Amino acid sequence: MAIALGEANRAAQAGEVPVGAVIVESSTGRVLAQAHNRVERDNDPTAHAEVLVIRAACEMQGSPRLGDCDLYVTLEPCPLCATAISFARLRRVYYGAYDPKGGGVDHGPRIYEQATCHHKPEVYGGLSEEACATLLKEFFQSRRNASD
Amino acid sequence: MAIALGEANRAAQAGEVPVGAVIVESSTGRVLAQAHNRVERDNDPTAHAEVLVIRAACEMQGSPRLGDCDLYVTLEPCPLCATAISFARLRRVYYGAYDPKGGGVDHGPRIYEQATCHHKPEVYGGLSEEACATLLKEFFQSRRNASD
Numbered sequence: 001m002a003i004a005l006g007e008a009n010r011a012a013q014a015g016e017v018p019v020g021a022v023i024v025e026s027s028t029g030r031v032l033a034q035a036h037n038r039v040e041r042d043n044d045p046t047a048h049a050e051v052l053v054i055r056a057a058c059e060m061q062g063s064p065r066l067g068d069c070d071l072y073v074t075l076e077p078c079p080l081c082a083t084a085i086s087f088a089r090l091r092r093v094y095y096g097a098y099d100p101k102g103g104g105v106d107h108g109p110r111i112y113e114q115a116t117c118h119h120k121p122e123v124y125g126g127l128s129e130e131a132c133a134t135l136l137k138e139f140f141q142s143r144r145n146a147s148d
Numbered sequence: 149m150a151i152a153l154g155e156a157n158r159a160a161q162a163g164e165v166p167v168g169a170v171i172v173e174s175s176t177g178r179v180l181a182q183a184h185n186r187v188e189r190d191n192d193p194t195a196h197a198e199v200l201v202i203r204a205a206c207e208m209q210g211s212p213r214l215g216d217c218d219l220y221v222t223l224e225p226c227p228l229c230a231t232a233i234s235f236a237r238l239r240r241v242y243y244g245a246y247d248p249k250g251g252g253v254d255h256g257p258r259i260y261e262q263a264t265c266h267h268k269p270e271v272y273g274g275l276s277e278e279a280c281a282t283l284l285k286e287f288f289q290s291r292r293n294a295s296d
Contacts, residue, residue, distance in 0.1 A: 044203050045212040045235035046194065055192050064193040079259060080231035083252070087193035087228065101264060104231070108264035109257030111227060116249060116256035 001072050001096065001128045003034055007049065008074045008135050011036035018135045021049035021073040023057040023066065026091055032057040032069065049073060050081035054088045065089045074132040076125060079104030082111035085121055092122045096132025149220050149244065149276045151182050155197065156222045156283050159184035166283045169197035169221040171205040171214065174239055180205040180217065197221060198229035202236045213237045222280040224273060227252030230259035233269055240270045244280025 007020025016037040023032045033056035038047040050073050058064050070092040071085060076099040083104075085093055093105070104111050105123055112120040155168025164185040171180045181204035186195040198221050206212050218240040219233060224247040231252075233241055241253070252259050253271055260268040 039212050043206045043210055043212045045206060046199055046203060046232050047212075051194055055194060058191045058193065062191055064187050064191050064195075078231060079252075079257065079262075080228050080235065083226060083228035083231070084194050102266075103264075104227075104257075108262045109227065109252075109259060111257060114227075114256045116251075118250075 001074070001094065001132075003031065004049075004072045004074050004096070005128065005131055005135070007034050007036040008132065011038075011049070012135060012139050014038075014041060016040055018139050019049045019073065019075045021053045021071060023053045023090075024070050024072065026068050026070050032060055046080065048078065048081050050077055051084050054084055054090075058088065067091065070094065071121075072127075074128075075099055075136065076103035076105050076107065078102050079109050079111055083117075086111065086117055086119045089119050090121050092124065094124045094127050096126070096128050097136060098125060098129070098133075149222070149242065149280075151179065152197075152220045152222050152244070153276065153279055153283070155182050155184040156280065159186075159197070160283060160287050162186075162189060164188055166287050167197045167221065167223045169201045169219060171201045171238075172218050172220065174216050174218050180208055180214075194228065196226065196229050198225055199232050202232055202238075206236065215239065218242065219269075220275075222276075223247055223284065224251035224253050224255065226250050227257050227259055231265075234259065234265055234267045237267050238269050240272065242272045242275050244274070244276050245284060246273060246277070246281075 004020040008018040012018035033053040035052035074096040152168040156166040160166035183200035222244040
């Protein structure tokens, strides 16, 4: 999660919503990919940290599935990312801050509770929650101050 | 939808699940992007037709948002694609076959009915439904036959 937090900090510095993610190979502990939000830089509404690490790790592994991997992300995944995680067959998701407004795992559509969800990873929320949430709060606060 | 069906046919020929999508600029009727599923070829579980056309159209427009655009797709979008469509602020979604097993618009998590969904496009399902559904049925039938 420290690596994911480092990525989230880089996102904030780049003016992107500060969310960072890492994919780790479960059996070896090896970091396969790390990324932060790049929606604005890439002009890509799907360029969330989770999607970027999934795409990078799949490219590395030469497969669209990552069965032996876990994902760490600083914010509860949105419905898009929660579904991408399911499609990628990731084993576990560890996330930081809860997201009642935009989350799709423990809020909103609760993707993994749907009968039509064919792969449900194990989910652990609230890891390093305060550090992850503080980064987001400070980012949005500074944006509001800038636009006042 | 004819262009989207053409893309879906190309997907089938390439051994990909036959789904095709097109993004059209509402005010001019101009086709901005067209694509088909490339999950296997790209080793990318997020490479659904809708995500690929959204990414291509956003790159063309130099913006992560496509407010003046409509999307045509041969299959009901899954939760990942439904959310990507919302994030891209697309005006309308026209889709072909209904997808009770994997759809995220009129089935499963019904993404646009969630209180946490901040942009809900207009949705029109069932366009050229038979042609779109037949293509999918024939694809999965031929796969089953091949594995018998």
